[in-house]
Amino acid sequence: MSMKFFAFILLAMIPGLTSAAGPASSGLSDTLEERVKPCIICHRDADRIDRDAYFPRIAGKPAGYLFNQLRNFRDGRRYYQPMAILLENMSDDYMREIAEYFAAQPYAYLEPVAPALTPDEIKSVETLMYSGDPERDLPACGACHGKTLMGVQPAIPGLLGLPHAYLAAQFGGWRNGGIMRGQIPDCMSEIAKKLTQEEVNALVQWLPGLPVSGQSAAADALTPELAQRCRTILSGKEVTR
Amino acid sequence: MRNSNTTRLAGIGRIIVCVIGGLLSLAHMASAQTPADSDTDQVRRGEYLARAGNCMGCHTTRGGEPYAGGRKLNTPFGQFVTPNITPDKETGIGGWSDEDFWQALHYGKSKDGRNLYPAFPYTEYTKITRPDADAIFAYLRSLPPVAQTNPPHKISPPYDNQTLLYLWRKWYFNEGVYQPDKSKSDEWNRGNYLVQGLGHCNACHTPRNVWGASQDDKLTGGKIMGSYWYAPSLISPREAGVSEWPVEDIVELLSTGINGHAVTSGSMATIVRQSLQYLSDDDIRSIAVYLQSLGEKKDNAKAPRKARKMPEQVRQYLALGQEVYEKHCQDCHGQSGEGVPKIYPPLAGNRSVTMSSPLNTIRSVLYGGYPPATAGNPRPYGMPPYQHFIRDTEIAQVVSYIRNAWGNLGSLVSPEDVDNSRGSEF
Numbered sequence: 001m002s003m004k005f006f007a008f009i010l011l012a013m014i015p016g017l018t019s020a021a022g023p024a025s026s027g028l029s030d031t032l033e034e035r036v037k038p039c040i041i042c043h044r045d046a047d048r049i050d051r052d053a054y055f056p057r058i059a060g061k062p063a064g065y066l067f068n069q070l071r072n073f074r075d076g077r078r079y080y081q082p083m084a085i086l087l088e089n090m091s092d093d094y095m096r097e098i099a100e101y102f103a104a105q106p107y108a109y110l111e112p113v114a115p116a117l118t119p120d121e122i123k124s125v126e127t128l129m130y131s132g133d134p135e136r137d138l139p140a141c142g143a144c145h146g147k148t149l150m151g152v153q154p155a156i157p158g159l160l161g162l163p164h165a166y167l168a169a170q171f172g173g174w175r176n177g178g179i180m181r182g183q184i185p186d187c188m189s190e191i192a193k194k195l196t197q198e199e200v201n202a203l204v205q206w207l208p209g210l211p212v213s214g215q216s217a218a219a220d221a222l223t224p225e226l227a228q229r230c231r232t233i234l235s236g237k238e239v240t241r
Numbered sequence: 242m243r244n245s246n247t248t249r250l251a252g253i254g255r256i257i258v259c260v261i262g263g264l265l266s267l268a269h270m271a272s273a274q275t276p277a278d279s280d281t282d283q284v285r286r287g288e289y290l291a292r293a294g295n296c297m298g299c300h301t302t303r304g305g306e307p308y309a310g311g312r313k314l315n316t317p318f319g320q321f322v323t324p325n326i327t328p329d330k331e332t333g334i335g336g337w338s339d340e341d342f343w344q345a346l347h348y349g350k351s352k353d354g355r356n357l358y359p360a361f362p363y364t365e366y367t368k369i370t371r372p373d374a375d376a377i378f379a380y381l382r383s384l385p386p387v388a389q390t391n392p393p394h395k396i397s398p399p400y401d402n403q404t405l406l407y408l409w410r411k412w413y414f415n416e417g418v419y420q421p422d423k424s425k426s427d428e429w430n431r432g433n434y435l436v437q438g439l440g441h442c443n444a445c446h447t448p449r450n451v452w453g454a455s456q457d458d459k460l461t462g463g464k465i466m467g468s469y470w471y472a473p474s475l476i477s478p479r480e481a482g483v484s485e486w487p488v489e490d491i492v493e494l495l496s497t498g499i500n501g502h503a504v505t506s507g508s509m510a511t512i513v514r515q516s517l518q519y520l521s522d523d524d525i526r527s528i529a530v531y532l533q534s535l536g537e538k539k540d541n542a543k544a545p546r547k548a549r550k551m552p553e554q555v556r557q558y559l560a561l562g563q564e565v566y567e568k569h570c571q572d573c574h575g576q577s578g579e580g581v582p583k584i585y586p587p588l589a590g591n592r593s594v595t596m597s598s599p600l601n602t603i604r605s606v607l608y609g610g611y612p613p614a615t616a617g618n619p620r621p622y623g624m625p626p627y628q629h630f631i632r633d634t635e636i637a638q639v640v641s642y643i644r645n646a647w648g649n650l651g652s653l654v655s656p657e658d659v660d661n662s663r664g665s666e667f
Contacts (some may be wrong), residue, residue: 016304028581034622035571038609041625075304078665083628084303089498089514089613095619177261 001154032101039088039098054169057161062216063096063103064154069096069232079173109161109212115205121198125206128199136194146188148214149207152221154235161212168205187230192207255444279381287380290373292364293524294439296381299323309333309387310501314360314467314667318453319396321360329386343371344376348416356406358396360467364455368419368438413454432531435524436460440516445472445508460535464600470507470663471600473593474539480596483529484536491529492571496520497617501582503593504612506605514613558653562642565635569627570643578647584622589647597655599640603662606636 018190028034042055058066072078074087074095087095117125129149142149146157151158159167159182174192192200222230291297300323302311310325325333334342334352341352349363350356357363368584399405419438421430436442447455448463462474462481473480483491493500505513517525551559573585580587588594594602609626612618627636633656640659644651 028584032620034327035620038611038625041627041630052342075300079305079667081667082628082666085608085665086610086623088610089510090611091614091619094614097620 024074032097036098036101039102042082045101053163054165056163056166057107057109057212058102059105060107060150061103061157062151062153063100064157065157068155070099077128107161107212110133112209112211114142115202115209115237116203117205120207121202124199125202128195128203129206138191138194139226139229144222144230146216146217148222149210150212150214151216153216153219156216156222156230159207160210162207164204164208167207168200171195171200171204177204186232188233246618251553268361271472279533283376283379284383287376287378287381287383287521289521290377290439291380292516292519293435294377294441295512296326298511298515300326306387306389307391307392308381308384310624311389311391316360316453316467317399318358319394321358321394321396322391325391327384327385327387327389328382329388332388335386337378339375339378342381345373346377347371347418349410349414352482356403357381358394358406359409359453362441362444363655365438365441367416367445368434370418373439392605397549409454413452426530427526428530429534431524432527432529435528436531440528444474447472448473451589452463464598465508468508469600469643469662469665470509470604471598472508473596473598473601475532477537478537478539480592482536483532484534484538486533486559488504488526488529488533491532492525493617495528496525497615497620498613499532499583499586499621502587504586507595507601510610510613513615516652518615518617528624540623555653558638559642559645561635562638562640563646565631565639566642566646569631573624578643578649582666583618585624588643589649591649594643597647597652599651599658602640602661603636603654603659606631606640607659607663610663 039058042053043058043153044053044055069078070087070090071081071092073080073083074090076084082238115122128138129141132138132143141159144152145159146152146156173193174186175195177189195203259532287594297307299312299314300308300310302309305311306327308325308327310323312323314321314323327333328335330336337352344350344352344368345357345361346363346369349359349361351366419434421427422433423435428554442460443455445465446460446462448461449466453466460475462472462477464470465472474482477480478484490500490502494503494505495513495517498505498510520528570588574580574588575585577590578587578589580589586593604622607626607628609624611623612621614621631639636659637654637656641651641653643649644654
């Protein structure tokens with residue numbers, strides 16, 4: 001009885017011993033999931049998302065959008081120091097693979113938070129969202145970002161599941177010219193500059209109130225006029241390095 | 242007249258280019274003087290040499306047009322802006338002759354005769370041979386001209402004074418093409434030429450005095466001017482001296498950015514990505530052979546340094562660091578700091594961790610990073626940035642811990658050290 005028991009223990013230890021012998025076989029997987037650990041510390045797994053955090057959702061965003069942003073951070077066109085340092089020595093091929101990985105990740109997000117807005121403010125935001133303001137040459141947000149606001153393939157981001165702090169910072173950057181340096185004309189910068197501060201405040205509170213659902217729309221969802229207006233984003237010029 | 246032009250000329254062509262590689266061997270050097278290379282061969286060779294000298298590294302802004310300059314180098318003497326070295330007539334070096342180029346590279350003088358500031362490392366490039374300089378120039382001439390006017394330097398007085406620069410050169414600049422050491426192999430000489438000349442490793446891997454002059458050509462390590470990293474000594478067995486490494490290990494680290502026990506990070510990762518990964522097997526090997534010969538052997542009389550008995554206070558401080566380690570670092574770097582070969586570097590016995598300057602280790606924790614994506618390691622694993630997740634106190638504790646765990650021995654690090662290690666060019 002006891003002999004059998006010891007034999008069992010010994011046998012059970014063998015796989016443990018072999019895997020401990022070589023660190024390469026210590027269970028570390030040769031996967032992209034292992035390779036993108038540095039991303040996940042901020043762009044959390046869905047079950048660890050912090051409602052008050054700054055970091056945007058990247059899972060499920062269109063791959064072309066994610067790839068363009070990675071390149072923009074690396075090449076200094078979009079300014080954010082932690083991303084610039086992390087990506088400094090990355091290749092286009094590797095970043096494209098990482099972008100496709102996150103685009104294919106399922107997203108789950110926190111329950112939406114009801115915005116602290118007056119009915120009038122909500123009405124004005126909804127008008128901007130779904131109709132725009134032709135007098136100020138402001139297209140409806142949904143005309144570019146998709147009817148469900150989940151983005152348009154391949155390069156326009158969704159607007160849902162993003163923290164309030166992140167949205168507010170992006171609008172601030174566009175209004176002050178601090179986000180997309182050197183990519184001119186930048187359609188979103190023009191639009192953000194036409195909005196009033198009150199409208200921006202209301203927008204960035206209203207958006208996190210929507211549940212994340214649906215998929216990004218197909219590329220043909222964009223009207224030719226808007227495709228022309230945002231051509232610098234859509235063309236994704238390759239940069240020689 | 243020249244004086245009145247001083248300011249205007251300040252922005253033009255002060256700094257220039259990089260260089261080379263050529264001395265393919267002593268035999269080649271001799272032959273290069275006789276038959277002129279065909280134009281395309283010369284341009285191709287120049288392109289390779291420009292890679293080896295990483296001219297593009299300084300003469301290109303982030304995401305900018307290659308070789309059009311505009312990158313800002315911040316030094317204690319002011320801000321230098323690299324010039325446009327594309328063959329544009331107005332804003333680049335389109336009006337230069339090969340003689341002008343040689344003047345700049347070899348003598349540190351611009352086309353108009355003015356002395357160049359040594360932010361352009363002519364102190365190293367002077368070792369480059371004329372055929373190599375000509376090949377680089379031919380390559381630069383073959384580039385598409387880019388019309389790009391860069392902002393002028395902002396040099397702080399009194400360093401903007403040409404007389405001072407003249408004196409500086411008298412003291413610190415030794416002009417002269419590399420002279421092979423006949424007692425050494427061709428391979429060693431080639432490595433020496435690449436490291437001390439074209440590669441200008443000295444620009445970073447050496448301490449600089451208060452006048453910004455490299456202290457020697459001994460590669461003894463120093464804080465990098467205009468960067469935020471520490472370039473370790475390539476001599477000392479306690480830093481990055483490689484006298485005890487097999488040549489193959491040195492080759493692997495320099496050409497792929499990683500080997501079984503070390504990884505390049507910070508500025509060096511960038512050099513591997515921009516330059517070293519493109520060098521021929523022979524050239525990388527020559528560099529490795531030369532670097533291996535430079536290293537001092539471990540002094541066994543001194544080593545192993547004995548750990549003194551730790552005061553209780555220190556023990557407690559390190560125990561706090563161990564808690565941080567177990568929570569954030571252990572998953573990748575292992576319970577005993579053993580790492581995973583070619584994926585996550587070991588911390589036990591890692592000289593980057595224990596060397597007297599903790600700067601690079603602190604920066605790796607703050608900012609994380611990926612080793613360079615190279616042909617030999619195209620999909621590197623990376624280190625997360627912890628600046629938003631761990632307070633300075635905890636970073637100080639964990640860095641102190643890894644500097645003293647598993648047989649490592651290093652000084653303790655304070656939260657002030659962590660704060661002083663911040664900063665980036667972004």
